[in-house]
Amino acid sequence: xxxxxxxxxxxxxxxxxxxxxxxxxxxxxxxxxxxxxxxxxxxxxxxxxxxxxxxxxxxxxxxxxxxxxxxxxxxxxxxxxxxxxxxxxxxxxxxxxxxxxxxxxxxxxxxxxxxx
Amino acid sequence: xxxxxxxxxxxxxxxxxxxxxxxxxxxxxxxxxxxxxxxxxxxxxxxxxxxxxxxxxxxxxxxxxxxxxxxxxxxxxxxxxxxxxxxxxxxxxxxxxxxxxxxxxxxxxxxxxxxx
Numbered sequence: 548x549x550x551x552x553x554x555x556x557x558x559x560x561x562x563x564x565x566x567x568x569x570x571x572x573x574x575x576x577x578x579x580x581x582x583x584x585x586x587x588x589x590x591x592x593x594x595x596x597x598x599x600x601x602x603x604x605x606x607x608x609x610x611x612x613x614x615x616x617x618x619x620x621x622x623x624x625x626x627x628x629x630x631x632x633x634x635x636x637x638x639x640x641x642x643x644x645x646x647x648x649x650x651x652x653x654x655x656x657x658x659x660x661x662x663x
Numbered sequence: 664x665x666x667x668x669x670x671x672x673x674x675x676x677x678x679x680x681x682x683x684x685x686x687x688x689x690x691x692x693x694x695x696x697x698x699x700x701x702x703x704x705x706x707x708x709x710x711x712x713x714x715x716x717x718x719x720x721x722x723x724x725x726x727x728x729x730x731x732x733x734x735x736x737x738x739x740x741x742x743x744x745x746x747x748x749x750x751x752x753x754x755x756x757x758x759x760x761x762x763x764x765x766x767x768x769x770x771x772x773x774x775x776x777x778x779x
Contacts, residue, residue: 582769587672589754589769637708639767651698652767654708 549574553638553655560628561663568623568658570638576653577643579621580605581613583634584657590637596621597643628662635659665690665757667770675776676745683730684740684773686755695759697731697738702752702772711753714738742775750777 551572560566572579580595582605592605596615610632612624621640625632636659639652666689676682688697699711714722714731721729726746730739742749755770 580767587771589667589669589771590767591769592767635706639708651710651713652708657706 549653551638551640551653551655553636553658555658556656557659559661559663562629563627566625566628566660568625568636568638568660570621570623570655571619572621572638572640572653573619574640574642574653575618576640577618579615579638579640580652581611581621581623582637582639583607583632584637585634593623593636625660628660630662633660633662665692665695665759665768667755667757667768669753669755669770669773671773672771673774673776675778676742676749677778678745678747680745681741681743682745682775684742684753684755684775686738686740686770688736688738688755688757688768688770690736690757690759692759695757697729698756698758698767699727699729699738699740700754700756700769701749702754703748703750708754712740745777747777747779750775 554569577598581593582590584590591607593611594613596602637657638655641652668687695716697714701709701711712722712724712727726743728741752772752774754772757768
């Protein structure tokens with residue numbers, strides 16, 4: 548079954564304690580991205596990756612890091628989390644085939660992060 | 664940069680009736696793609712319908728159809744014969760053709776309630 552898997556689904560932690568949210572896809576997609584969803588703001592892109600070892604900033608990259616060492620994995624790292632990073636996070640992937648822009652993104656089920 | 668606006672934070676519709684959700688966007692590009700995503704309480708992001716900007720014909724998917732007005736930069740979603748399962752947050756999204764830039768831009772969402 549084609550899917551994007553995020554872990555954990557829920558996490559409550561404290562300010563300053565480093566955390567990683569994992570994301571893995573089994574569709575051999577080149578493109579992966581991270582979003583945060585906040586009420587009234589929709590989904591905002593944090594980082595994206597066009598392929599292995601190729602990453603770039605989205606709209607709201609401050610306070611986040613990513614890496615793309617393998618095609619299937621795209622972890623999101625919060626080195627020193629702060630309360631303003633409390634949010635719902637989504638990982639997504641899509642193909643960059645011939646109909647690149649028509650490929651819908653496949654989303655993970657989301658990770659609810661609470662930073663106290 | 665592209666922006667997507669959904670002016671209706673909340674809407675409600677009676678079961679079996681028709682409802683239209685509005686979406687406008689701002690872009691200087693002539694070719695692009697537009698999408699509607701549904702997010703039920705389960706938090707999953709589900710693709711509802713997509714529209715290619717170069718196609719004049721409005722996309723339809725069963726009870727879902729769009730009214731795409733390119734000159735007005737408007738992309739509304741019509742849900743016919745509304746069902747209780749249609750209750751969700753709906754996001755309008757724009758996707759650039761630029762392979763080297765950001766990917767999806769989402770609107771803030773419209774929460775749809777379906778009344779029995």
